[in-house]
Amino acid sequence: MTTMIGTGRRPNVVVRLAAVITASLLIWLAMGWLADTAFAAWPPNIAHTANAVVVLVLAVPMVIAARRYLDRRPWAGLRVTGPGEGWRPLVVGAVSWLVPGVAGIVLAVSRGWVQISVTGPVTTLVGTVGLLVVLVLVFEAFPEEVIMRGYVYRNLAAAMPPWSAVAVQTLLFTLFGTVLWTVTAGWTAAAEQAGMFVGMGAVLGCIRVMTGNVWACIGYHLVFQVAAQLLLGDRHSIVTVDGAQTLTLVAFATAFAIGPIITALLSPNDANWSRPEPDGTPTRPTGMAS
Template sequence: MTDKRHLRFTAFTRISIVFIFANMIWIFINLLNTYVSDGEYDRFSHFMMGLSITTLTILLLVISCRIENSSWFELGMANFKSNLYAFLFGLIIWLLPASIGTLILVSLNMIEIAVISSWKEIFIHCFILSFTVFLIEALPEELIFRGYIFSKLQKMFKNNLVILLQMLLFTIFGFIIGSIYSVEQFLFIPGFAFILGYFRAKAQNIWLPIGFHLAIMTVTQLLNTIHKHLEVDNFFTLQFAAFILLPSTTGAILLNMEWIKRRILPLVNS
């Protein structure tokens, strides 16, 4: 019993240290970016912000793994081929249902999407934005919460509790770094963390939630008015129904289908 308590105390201590340093990374880089860009959106500074966050996050985890004498594979990694399959599957789980949901909402006149700039500009910006989102959110946040923290909690608790605990920590993290700035965000972030944790538990590969995370946040940010490419009337309905509810439900159903379990999941966690 004493050994078990000691192991849990050690695990919670390590989780706390990584969690605190992760918050410090985001806060520091956010403050630095605000100072450099004077609070205005700038494509280059946003990209450098993401590069800095990813670099510091990887450095933090490399140091943690070396101190603990653990492997990166324990964070939910597999071989390159499996990681690629998992990443693509995560993209598809979001892109297909979200596209179908968007078309349905448009056809029912529940939302309107106006194109402001040219399609060429939109595609170029989307391509660049996806790299930035990958570096600033999808990769580092998943490495910390669905990677390091998730794997540590899995050694102590069952997946159901692990999913809830990482959801709680991710929500606190979002509040601390200023991502929860409205009622909509307060409702979005816990649910987002829950589904990402659920996908991580089912796939046993962190690259599936990375793909899902990248897809939803790239498109969501592309529709932001600061980019001046698209305007959406009734964006909340689009985000809730097409971007969150439909892809999350579809993903959960797919990951519980026997055919997916037999044919797809072995490819992403081998």
């Protein structure tokens, strides 16, 4: 006899999404609590690394479990592919931010609207950027995209046209970010970030549809956040920016507006925006046979 999991009736899509988003909030809140208590006395880079590891080791297994026991569908349906298939979408996503983003930075600096200064040696700058890439990938880009443009989007796209799925996941991503920021930093800080949540959700959702691969979303998210934390954040003093608000408008907002166009130019022209996409067949894990 063969033991099968996933052949019974699975929970409603609303229940599944609510469970995963709630679990995600609890994971990020737990990380914040650890950062304020257990990691508070640690050096900043080590504490940030610990935060990243906590999020990764909790969030990814949570999605794996939800996919297996709530969705009862194969992991492959999320389109978080292996490196052989994922490297090109990753590059497409990264380039989709880099082309308009770097062009905006160059324009702002060359016109004198913004001044960017490096206050340390090049080796320190390279090390800072390298560490940022790793931490952003582990802490933000990979787990957030697996959850939002992987799990959440896939469940929505099975129930509605992809364009509607993009809109709904944008709302859910904005809700997730707003609740998290309200709890951890207050309503004022959350309201200031709301526009970014909407923009990111919409842009990354469109990239997910056009490429059919979560790695494209990871690439865009990764490059965007590395640039934002290096140039607009206050954690890395090796780079100082005079005119940050102008830079935000000229480079970062422009990259949000033009990024999906770059993705469309670099992706196949057969993206499905109008038809719901059935989510495979129930999983049947291998059991003991006799």
